[in-house]
Structures are given as structure tokens and as C-alpha cells.
Amino acid sequence: MRACVVGAGSIGSLFAAHLATVAPVSVLTRRPEHARLLNEQGLRVSGRHDFTARVTAASDPAELPEFDLGIVATKATGVEAAAESLAGRFPSATVMTVQNGLGAEEIVRAHGDWPLVSGVTFMSGTKHSDAHVEYILDTPTWLGPYGGTPFERVQEIARLLVESGLQAEALPDLLPAQWSKLIFNATVNGVAALTGLPHDQHFAAEEGLGDLGHLVHALVDEGKRVAAAAGVELHDDPWEMNVLATKRGSAHYPSMLEDVEARRPTEVELINGALVREADRLGVEAPLQTAVYRLVRAREDSYR
Amino acid sequence: MRVCIVGCGAVGSLFAANLAGLDDVEVWAYDLAEDHVDAINRDGLHLSGAGEVVGRPRATSDASALPACDFGIVATKAMHTAAAIAATAHAFAEGAVATVQNGLGNEEAIAEHVPRVIRGTTFPAGKIVAPGHVQWDVKGDTTFGPFEPLPTPAADIARLSEACTRAGMPSTAVADARGPQWRKVIFNASTNPIGALTGLTHGRVCEDKALRALVTGLVDEGKAVAAAQGIALDADPEDLIDHAARPDVAYDHKASMLQDVEARRTTEIDYLNGGIVRFGEEHGVETPLNRAIWALVKGLERSW
Numbered sequence: 001m002r003a004c005v006v007g008a009g010s011i012g013s014l015f016a017a018h019l020a021t022v023a024p025v026s027v028l029t030r031r032p033e034h035a036r037l038l039n040e041q042g043l044r045v046s047g048r049h050d051f052t053a054r055v056t057a058a059s060d061p062a063e064l065p066e067f068d069l070g071i072v073a074t075k076a077t078g079v080e081a082a083a084e085s086l087a088g089r090f091p092s093a094t095v096m097t098v099q100n101g102l103g104a105e106e107i108v109r110a111h112g113d114w115p116l117v118s119g120v121t122f123m124s125g126t127k128h129s130d131a132h133v134e135y136i137l138d139t140p141t142w143l144g145p146y147g148g149t150p151f152e153r154v155q156e157i158a159r160l161l162v163e164s165g166l167q168a169e170a171l172p173d174l175l176p177a178q179w180s181k182l183i184f185n186a187t188v189n190g191v192a193a194l195t196g197l198p199h200d201q202h203f204a205a206e207e208g209l210g211d212l213g214h215l216v217h218a219l220v221d222e223g224k225r226v227a228a229a230a231g232v233e234l235h236d237d238p239w240e241m242n243v244l245a246t247k248r249g250s251a252h253y254p255s256m257l258e259d260v261e262a263r264r265p266t267e268v269e270l271i272n273g274a275l276v277r278e279a280d281r282l283g284v285e286a287p288l289q290t291a292v293y294r295l296v297r298a299r300e301d302s303y304r
Numbered sequence: 305m306r307v308c309i310v311g312c313g314a315v316g317s318l319f320a321a322n323l324a325g326l327d328d329v330e331v332w333a334y335d336l337a338e339d340h341v342d343a344i345n346r347d348g349l350h351l352s353g354a355g356e357v358v359g360r361p362r363a364t365s366d367a368s369a370l371p372a373c374d375f376g377i378v379a380t381k382a383m384h385t386a387a388a389i390a391a392t393a394h395a396f397a398e399g400a401v402a403t404v405q406n407g408l409g410n411e412e413a414i415a416e417h418v419p420r421v422i423r424g425t426t427f428p429a430g431k432i433v434a435p436g437h438v439q440w441d442v443k444g445d446t447t448f449g450p451f452e453p454l455p456t457p458a459a460d461i462a463r464l465s466e467a468c469t470r471a472g473m474p475s476t477a478v479a480d481a482r483g484p485q486w487r488k489v490i491f492n493a494s495t496n497p498i499g500a501l502t503g504l505t506h507g508r509v510c511e512d513k514a515l516r517a518l519v520t521g522l523v524d525e526g527k528a529v530a531a532a533q534g535i536a537l538d539a540d541p542e543d544l545i546d547h548a549a550r551p552d553v554a555y556d557h558k559a560s561m562l563q564d565v566e567a568r569r570t571t572e573i574d575y576l577n578g579g580i581v582r583f584g585e586e587h588g589v590e591t592p593l594n595r596a597i598w599a600l601v602k603g604l605e606r607s608w
Contacts (some may be wrong), residue, residue, distance in 0.1 A: 023419065110501065123541070191600070191603065193428065193598050194501050194603075194604070195600055195603030195604045195606070195607055196603075196604055196607035196608075197603050197604075197606060197607045200608055202603060209578075209581065209585075209595075210574070210578055210581070210595075210598050210599055210602045211599065211602075212599045212602065212603045213601075214599060214608075215596050215599040215600065218592065218596070260578070272355070287521065287593060288591065288592060288593070288596050290518075291518050291521070291593060291596055291597075292596075293520050294512075294514045294515050294517075295498070295501050295502055295513075295515075295525075296601075297512075297514070298498075298502035298504055298514075298515045299501070299502045299503060299511055301502070301504065301508070302502050302503035302504045302508075
């Protein structure tokens with residue numbers, strides 16, 4: 001199976017490097033110098049694994065070789081451009097999305113009729129340079145069919161990921177996992193972006209009246225009510241995911257916090273916005289999630 | 305009449321400089337910032353902007369230097385009330401102490417140290433631009449009334465109010481000062497933290513319809529807590545919010561809490577939204593949005 005990873009941030013780099021140990025891998029980058037460096041030096045992984053992989057990188061989609069598996073690993077804000085760059089080509093490819101939030105599959109679908117696979121990833125890494133990513137958390141990636149994609153195809157991709165050294169699991173229905181992560185992300189990313197706190201013990205603290213854990217808990221509960229109204233039975237309880245993550249010892253910097261600190265556009269629309277729109281559509285009250293969504297949106301506006 | 309301003313920051317300086325212009329009032333200014341105190345004693349206390357005033361209060365950082373005073377006007381940030389009144393209480397053994405501070409709980413803190421307390425609310429605003437020099441941004445009214453558990457005779461409240469009015473700080477003595485106080489608390493609690501969390505000026509907060517709706521959600525909770533105590537607001541905080549958003553009033557004003565956050569100073573959130581939450585608990589009124597905002601700003605403070 002030939003693979004192509006679109007977007008070489010930390011998640012895309014982890015996919016590309018690992019897959020390159022078991023399959024031919026191409027990488028589509030945004031910047032030409034990023035592609036050049038990858039072609040010259042390969043892609044180094046440190047942390048939980050330690051190796052350097054050879055990949056074929058390009059910043060011009062016209063230079064991409066044919067592939068069977070495309071992984072769109074851009075930020076949620078980059079899916080539109082990524083899908084556009086693949087449009088009208090790669091007829092034998094299955095395309096997998098791994099973005100935070102909801103709606104990435106629809107965006108890709110609007111640009112082509114490739115079979116689609118939904119992905120949710122919990123692994124994490126830190127990019128030290130364009131050609132070096134540190135593999136930090138080896139928590140799994142879950143995959144499920146989107147639309148009419150056969151489950152066997154999803155299982156095949158999951159097997160390839162596992163063979164490459166990553167944790168992956170194929171699920172017949174990804175929605176429960178997607179929603180667990182959606183609620184977790186809307187809550188943790190939103191609160192981190194607004195407070196400047198990394199995902200640390202404050203997020204689970206419920207002792208004092210003004211402690212942050214009360215708010216996190218209330219946000220999760222709202223999200224669970226929206227999921228229930230959508231008929232989704234969650235794969236994991238987002239509050240337990242939160243408590244567990246804060247006990248890991250090394251506080252994670254959620255991407256939305258990094259974005260806000262760098263005054264970049266965040267993924268708030270596809271995460272918090274998606275959850276709030278679902279709440280509206282289903283007629284579920286979600287005043288606190290709505291407040292967090294509006295505040296992060298306004299924070300982005302303050303850059304302008 | 306001898307008056308001591310306790311806490312000679314921006315608002316305290318407005319009272320100190322203006323009152324010092326009256327022949328029949330001797331004004332003392334107590335403040336811990338020695339460079340400010342020295343500049344006042346050397347060059348006078350300068351106000352510029354909404355009014356050009358040079359007053360010559362006697363300033364000191366040494367509480368033991370204060371003579372017995374007829375009135376105190378406490379103008380510290382709310383978190384410094386207890387320490388400031390504990391240090392200066394000896395000067396007010398025969399006098400009455402008014403608060404013109406933000407938030408809820410200041411009267412109670414003052415009442416632990418002095419025999420008579422005056423509930424006060426003031427709307428003028430400014431900022432210290434250099435030691436001894438305050439930029440007077442906005443003029444506004446002040447209301448004084450009794451603090452019910454340790455009331456000051458109405459005639460004394462009227463005397464203080466009349467002196468402030470004559471000095472150029474228009475003031476009114478009323479029988480129940482809780483209405484204006486809660487109006488201001490609700491105004492501040494519903495707008496200041498939104499500015500602090502988003503980085504937006506007051507005018508821009510109000511222009512963003514979604515954000516303005518969040519402000520109204522906070523206002524409504526505050527109104528419900530006031531109503532549960534039998535407090536009649538003297539005006540609708542919504543009107544004050546819209547008025548302040550006008551380009552000729554305070555469109556470009558950065559809320560003091562935003563200034564605090566940018567300078568990484570502890571904010572008054574515990575006495576604003578935290579106060580509304582606590583009074584809400586006492587009177588059986590739910591305040592989920594104020595709780596959320598309180599927790600977010602506390603989280604922000606903890607991120608430093």
C-alpha cells in the first residue's frame with residue numbers, strides 16, 4: 001500500500017515517518033523548503049521511538065506520486081486547501097481524516113468521491129524542526145468507515161498503522177470515539193486557550209467554589225447531553241479522559257492554547273463551533289459551551 | 305473636616321486631588337507606593353484629561369503618621385481592603401469610613417475594624433500615568449448611603465457627599481445605596497472579565513453580537529441575585545453597558561481587569577463574579593455563567 005500524508009505538522013510527521021518503515025510514503029508540505037529538507041535529510045523520530053525514515057516530499061501536489069492511502073493530517077483549518085490540492089486525481093486512493101472536531105470528512109467529500117475513513121487520534125508529538133518530531137504520547141488512533149467505505153478497508157489501514165509501530169484500532173462505528181474526543185477537546189482546548197493554563201491538575205480541581213474543575217465538569221456534562229440527544233453513546237467519558245490526562249505528570253499544551261499564544265487562527269470553529277451547532281440543531285441547551293466558543297472566537301478577533 | 309483617602313490609586317487620587325482644593329477640608333492620602341507619595345508631597349497631585357486639577361493633599365506611606373479623621377474614603381483594589389483598613393483604623397476611631405471600591409464584600413471587611421461604615425459607589429475612572437500624575441478618563445457620579453449593620457448617621461453621610469460635590473466629584477447621599485452598588489457590580493462583572501479574557505476593548509465586546517449576548521446572560525444572573533435580596537437597581541446595567549460602548553464615551557476603554565491581566569496583576573474577580581456567585585448561593589439563585597467566568601479568570605491568574 002502506497003501512502004501519502006498531507007500536512008507535516010507533528011501528527012502528520014508521526015504518521016509519515018512510521019508508515020515509511022513499512023510502505024512507500026510521500027508527504028505534501030505547504031512550504032517548499034520543508035519538502036526540500038525532508039527529501040535531503042529524511043524524517044527523524046525521537047522520544048518513544050528512535051529512527052530516521054526516508055520519505056518523498058513535495059510542496060506542489062502535481063509532483064505527488066500515485067498512492068492508495070491518503071492521510072489528511074493538516075489542522076482542521078487546513079482541510080479545505082488540502083482536499084482541493086488532491087481534487088480530480090488519485091482515483092485508487094482511500095482518504096482518511098484525523099482532524100479534531102467534526103466535519104472534516106464532509107469538506108474532503110466536497111472535493112472528490114474517494115472512499116473516506118474517519119480517524120480520531122490521541123497520539124501526540126512535538127516538532128523540534130521540519131525534519132524532526134518527538135513522539136510523546138503513544139495513545140491510539142481510532143479509525144472507522146465514513147459513508148459506504150467497507151470496514152475491511154478500514155481494518156487494512158489499521159493493520160498497516162500497527163505494523164508501522166503506531167497504536168491503531170478499527171471500529172465499525174467511529175462516532176462514539178469522535179464525540180468523546182470532540183467533547184474533551186472543546187472543553188480542554190477552550191479552557192486552556194482562555195486561561196493560558198496547559199492541561200494540568202487545575203482542570204480536575206473541584207475543591208474550592210471557584211476552582212476550574214467545576215467548570216470543566218459542567219462543560220463536559222453539557223457536551224454529554226448534546227451527544228445523548230444526537231443518539232451517540234460515548235466511547236469514553238470525557239471527564240475521566242480529562243482526569244486521567246491531568247494525572248500523567250507532564251502537562252500537555254493543547255494546540256488551541258499554542259495557537260492563541262502565537263495569535264494564529266484556532267480550530268475553534270470545527271471543535272467548539274461544531275459542538276454548539278449540534279446543540280442548536282438538536283435543541284439542547286449548552287450555555288457554557290456557547291460561552292467558551294464565543295470567548296475564543298472573540299479572542300481571535302482581538303488579533304485584528 | 306479632615307478626610308483620609310486610603311489607597312491613592314487612580315480613583316483615590318481623583319478624590320484626594322479634588323477634595324484638597326476645598327479650603328475647609330484637610331486631605332490626607334495614604335498609599336504604599338512611596339514614589340507616588342513622594343511625588344505628591346513634592347509637586348502636588350496632578351489630574352489631567354476630563355479635568356485639569358493640581359491638589360496638595362498630605363501623602364504618607366506610614367499609617368502611624370495619620371491624625372484622627374472625620375472621614376475615610378477607601379479606594380484600594382478590593383483584595384487589599386482588609387490590610388489597608390487594619391493599618392489605618394486608628395485614624396477613624398471617631399470617624400466614619402466610606403468605600404468607593406469595586407465589588408462586593410468591602411463594607412464587611414472595613415466593618416471589622418471601624419465603628420461606622422458608609423456604603424459607596426463611584427463611576428469616575430482613570431489611571432496612574434506617572435508618580436503623582438493621574439489621567440482622568442471618565443467623569444461620573446458617586447453615591448453614598450449607610451452600611452446597614454454599622455450605619456453612619458444620615459447627617460454625616462450628607463456632609464461627606466456635599467463636600468465631594470463641591471470639590472467637583474458630584475455625589476448623592478441616599479437611604480439605600482445598594483441599588484447603585486449592584487448596578488455597578490453587575491456592570492463590571494458582566495463586562496470587565498470579558499475584556500480580560502478576549503483582549504477586546506469595551507466597544508468591541510459590545511459590537512460582537514454573540515459576545516454581547518453572553519454579557520446579557522451575566523447581567524441577568526446578577527439582576528436575579530440582586531432581586532432575591534430585595535435590592536432595587538437604580539438603573540438598568542444594560543443601559544450603562546450600551547452607553548459606555550459609544551465612541552464618545554468608552555468604546556476604546558480597556559477594562560481595568562484587562563489592564564491587570566496584561567500586567568499579570570491579581571484581578572478583582574473574587575469580589576465581582578465571585579461575589580455574585582457567593583451572594584447567589586446565600587439566596588438560592590443559580591449563577592452558572594458568573595461561575596464559569598470566575599473560574600476562567602482565576603485559571604488565568606494561576607497560569608502566571
